[in-house]
Amino acid sequence: MSIRARLFIILIATTGALWFSATVWIYSSTRAQVGVVLDARLREAANMVNSLIVDGRVNVASAAATVAMENSGLPIIAAGYHRQLSCQIWSLDGKLVGQSADAPQLRLSNHGDGFATNHVGDEIWRVYAVENKALGLRVLVGDNMKVRNRIINDMAAGLILPAALLLPILAALIWLSVGRGLAPLRDIAEGVAGRRATDLHPLDEDGIPHEIAPVASALNGLFRRVTEAQQREKNFTAFAAHELKTPLSGLKMQAQIAQAATEGDMRDAALTRIVEGVDRSDRLVHQLLEMLSVEAGYAGGTSPPMSILAILAEVRADLENLRTRRNIQVDLPLTEREPQMTVHHHLVYVVLRNVMDNAIRYSPAGGLVTCSIGQLGDDTIVEIEDEGSGINEAEVHRVTERFFRGKDVAGKSTGSGLGLSIVGAAMDQMRGEISFHRSRAGGLKATIRFPSSTETKLEG
Template sequence: MRYSLKTRMIFFGLMLHGAIWLLAASASSYTAANVIFETLDNDLKEQAQFIRFSSRLFQNFYSQFSVNEGYDPLTDSLAITESIGWDNVHVVVWDTKGQLIYRSSSAPGFDFPNVNGFVDDTYMKKGKENRWRIYNENIDSIFWVSVGMNTKHARQNAIDFGLKALYPMILIIPFTIFGVYFGSKKGLSAINKITAEVANRQPNSLVPISEQNIPEEIFPLVNSLNGLLIRLKNAIDNEHRFTANAAHELQTPLAAIKTELQLCQRSSDNPEVIDVLDRMASRVDRAVYTVQQVLTLARIESQDSQLKMGTVDLRSVVIEDLADLAHLAVDRGLAIDFPESEPWQIKGNKEVLSILIRNLLTNAFRYATSGSQIEVSANISDQHIEFYVANDSKFITEQEREKMIDSFYRLPGNEMPGAGLGLSIVQRIVTVHQAKLDIDSWKNDHGVKVTVTFSRVS
């Protein structure tokens, strides 16, 4: 399972935002609850104060005017209190001995208080637990007042407040997603740029990746990758140089051997000697051919990253190479079928493509069954040019066909001169051109069809 960094960043970004929202909502609910309960306490205190104030007022009033007959200042103050009708506030009044004097309607039976101040208590009502906030006060050592309020509403209000504080945040969610998405996209664009650069490289390019504008996080990665590329390039260059030098150094001694051999052939009259010399000459020729093929391969490998690519009509290259080599086939009595066609426009290097074509043609001309027909043609589709060379041959098994591309592999019993490098060279050129090489059977394994599929250029 491969994770996208962007998906991760968006996922964690949104998770974090969600957590922050919850935290913010809890905090605002908590603050709201504090404020609401403070207000509630003040209300209760005020109510008690009012009772105290009004009872003292009535007491003063009655004692001043001596009208206390049949009037009770407490009852009157409670009557006023009741007439004002504080919302949800309930009042219970006792005398100092605990005798209930007054109880507002639907007030629960508060416990008789013994200290001034706030008390939290729980009462059952209709099987439900109700939590109350109660303020007790002893007024002038005459009576006790308990002022209480059911805190259900207050708590509900606090939660509502917290949720309402969340509403604007819900509106912000789309913006947050948008922001997180674009933020991570923008942040990752540097990585995407490097990915694109690496993806669009020539397949054989060992040129270091540009280290400009690379984010700090992946700089060490790019840096060590570049180090690796440079070491790899040096190693490959050394190997190519060694191969090329080795092959090159073989050419002069081979030339000397060949010259001596030919001198011997000229000066000898003995048919047996001439026979031996002929065989030696053909072996020297094979060595010469191998050395040349190795040189060709080394040359293509050492220059493949700097090959100049342009639009090429592959068909016209094939025509020139066919013209150059066809006598090898026609003089052997082989027929060449090269149908008329529109141009085969591809992107490539003409000189190197010519090496590919010549290798395929030479193979076909060499190994084709006498008197058979060789097909040189292409299937054209919108995207591709499938250039192929097909020839009849002796029976070839699938395993043999698969091994053909291997360097120095030669079919068993092959008496033709050759190094077994032709298809390795072809494979190399195919790779340089980002093309595809297929070796298929032809006429029930009594033949070979080599196809190179190029991208078509319109």
């Protein structure tokens, strides 16, 4: 159901209920007031007739007729209510002494002083009786309830009918007002519905009522996140295309040089380059796959408890070829109490491998890479230092960006710029931290904090 219809029904129902209660109240209050006024008239008329008789100004037989004359003096007596009051004068021993012209033939009432409501024939009458014991008479003045009810109903109808006629107008106004009130919401809905799927520009938040501002800002937040994700995806695709196709171009170039070379030296150099290029492409493909596995949230499940030192030793063994080729010494710490890792073995391995790989790759030939393990609270800290040229201060914060390569090493190194971004993604998964500083030897020191908590980010 639309909000408009919903609001309309609520407003009409509450307004209608209120209106109905008011009507009932007006009706009953009118009825009570008219009853009191008419009762007062009955009593006055009866007392007047009685006093006329007592004074002896009129004879008893014609006294009742004065009631009819008296009627015309009352404002309430208009067309249709004419000759409403009837009067009968009975002797106390039960003889009709006199009556007004239009009085019913049957006796109005048998009661003593005061008011009573009686059936007289088919009709109901309201009667006031005055008993005059001195003259042995009883004066009865009565209203026919039929007439009385007509007065009440007519008065009530006079109040209710205009209100009833106004009801549809009220409904129409409510319908229009609700529509106007909901205009800002409709504008937003139409604005969003009318967009093309690719249109993600933010909604204008100025001038939006504060009730729906949270909706607009939530939508804008969503638009922004989708745009960012799209941009990241686009960048990644562009970078990946570049990173995969550039070595292929290089390989093709070198192969064509080898084909066209006239000198043996040139051909040999090209073939050597091809072999290096294939190795590099292999590493790149490996890293891309590693990146995908880390980003997909692959945590490797649980594995037998393993110390950080054992993982470091495993990493060092896996990098043996590179290490010996570059003649780098990798020192591992000798710790007695080794922190145990039971989960994320794969992620820890990926992080340590990439950081150590970089340290070995960027150390000068014959250099030293030092690893140390420490504890900070429940967290395990691993530091890996090299004697390389370090990272430019201005570029330190960018090292975990995908495909970022420092300006100083670009073109000279064989890195893809993926290694540290894989590390960054893996640290995010583990909710750990990695930071880079200048080492004592002037190279780079990577400080990695593995949290003790085994919770991983589920929304990887």
